[in-house]
Amino acid sequence: MLRPFELSEPTSVAEASELLARHGDAARIYAGGTELILAMKEGLVHYEHLVNVKTIPGLAGVRLDAGTLRLGAATSHRALERDPLVRQHFPAVARMEADVANVRVREVGTLGGNLCFAEPHADPGTLLQVFDATARIEKKGSARTIPLEGLFVGPFETCLEGDELLTEIVVPPLPSRSAAAYLKFGFLERPSVGVAVAVTLDDGHVADARIAVGCVGPVPRRMREAEAELRGKPRTETGAALATAGRIAGRAADAITDLHGSAEYKEHLVGVLLRRAWDQALAAIDGSPRR
Ligand SMILES: Cc1cc2nc3c(=O)[nH]c(=O)nc-3n(C[C@H](O)[C@H](O)[C@H](O)COP(=O)(O)OP(=O)(O)OC[C@H]3O[C@@H](n4cnc5c(N)ncnc54)[C@H](O)[C@@H]3O)c2cc1C
Structure with missing residues (x-):
């Protein structure tokens, strides 16, 4: 059951911050409420003051x-x-x-x-x-x-x-001749494994490779050691490097065994999704107008 709370509707970031400072641990920011209100309804947390950030002009929008x-x-x-x-x-x-x-x-x-x-x-x-x-x-x-x-x-x-x-x-935008791709896998409500790549090509070579892995460990992370395996490789000869990068990223993700699967299973999926996301990014570069 949702216990009563006071809702503030600040009109500036400074006012919201002041409310948070004044009420300390008894206050929390409230945006869409899809996590917070659920957790409060289930009695997992309770805050006496919620500070609605949706009333702050300019805090929503895309530029x-x-x-x-x-x-x-x-x-x-x-x-x-x-x-x-x-x-x-x-x-x-x-x-x-x-x-x-x-x-x-x-x-x-x-x-x-x-x-x-x-x-x-x-x-x-x-x-x-x-x-x-x-x-x-x-x-x-x-x-x-x-x-x-x-x-x-x-x-x-x-x-x-x-x-x-x-x-x-x-x-920030990616350099020209670049594309990003994100793939996830899961069978529960939320994703079990997520892998993102951004690839930049230059003259048939991998000028830059960025890899991030999420969901499998405690926090989403860039996988810089895995990225280094791919940088500088001819784009047609990344097969072995991708396999190595997948293994490195899987290990570095600090996979946890839980309801979503065993740590070993998640590590394996990191490699699988990395290869597929890589192919998707390359296809996107090939399909985009050359700049
Ligand atoms: C059924 C279900 C399925 C979901 N599946 C996915 C999924 O597939 N992939 C995925 O990525 N997510 C998933 N989510 C998570 C969903 O994306 C989040 O619930 C949502 O984005 C949270 O945003 P909110 O505005 O509702 O946050 P709130 O519930 O309002 O706030 C969440 C937390 O963030 C804090 N907070 C909010 N805004 C700010 C701010 N501007 N500054 C500082 N602190 C702030 C709040 O104080 C609170 O602690 C799922 C959620 C549900 C309920």
Whole structure:
């Protein structure tokens, strides 16, 4: 049963931050509520004060600024999935968003809520890392920007201080002759394994390879040792390197045995999804106009 709570509707980030600071551990940010209200209904957590960030002007929305995508933290998954700028310039992000949860959750659930809840079985935190996305974090009187991967400290734990808000996710464009792809596998409500890649080609060689793995371990992570296996290889000769990269990434993901499967099974799937995502990214580069 949902116990009573007080709902504040601030109209600025500073006001929201002040409310969080004033009420301390008794307060929590409330965005779409798809995680928070569920957890409160089930009695797993209780907060006497909820601070609704959806009433803050400018916290939701999509902007393209000199090729860089700027996503307001309170933007819903559904808005991202349908946004023409996201679909045109960051199609892998639009596709990933269209496959988050179900349409009811996507309609109200926000990108910021997804990232800040830090539930390991989630998609956006994995894909956004191969774009080298950053997170803008604000509180009353100050702001900082960190690499997105730095947001995740552990399962259900971020680096945010009690009075800080995630306000924006900044996604730089990939270089020309690049594409990203994200694939996931799961048979429960949430994904069991998620693998993202971003590939850049130059003159028939892999100029850059970025890989991130999520869901299998405590936090989504870039797999830099695995990436190094692929960089510089002729694009037609990546077979062995992909197999090695898959093994390295599987091990580095700190896979956990749970209801989603054994650690060994998840490690194996990382390799399988990596190879498929790689092929998908290459096909996207081949299909895009040469710049
Ligand atoms: C049935 C179901 C299936 C799902 N399947 C998937 C899936 O396939 N893939 C996937 O990725 N996710 C999945 N999810 C998770 C879903 O994406 C999240 O529930 C949603 O994005 C959370 O957003 P919200 O706005 O509702 O967050 P809320 O519930 O409002 O908040 C979640 C947490 O984030 C904090 N928070 C929210 N906004 C901010 C902010 N701006 N700054 C700081 N802290 C903030 C809140 O205080 C709270 O602790 C699923 C969820 C459900 C219920």
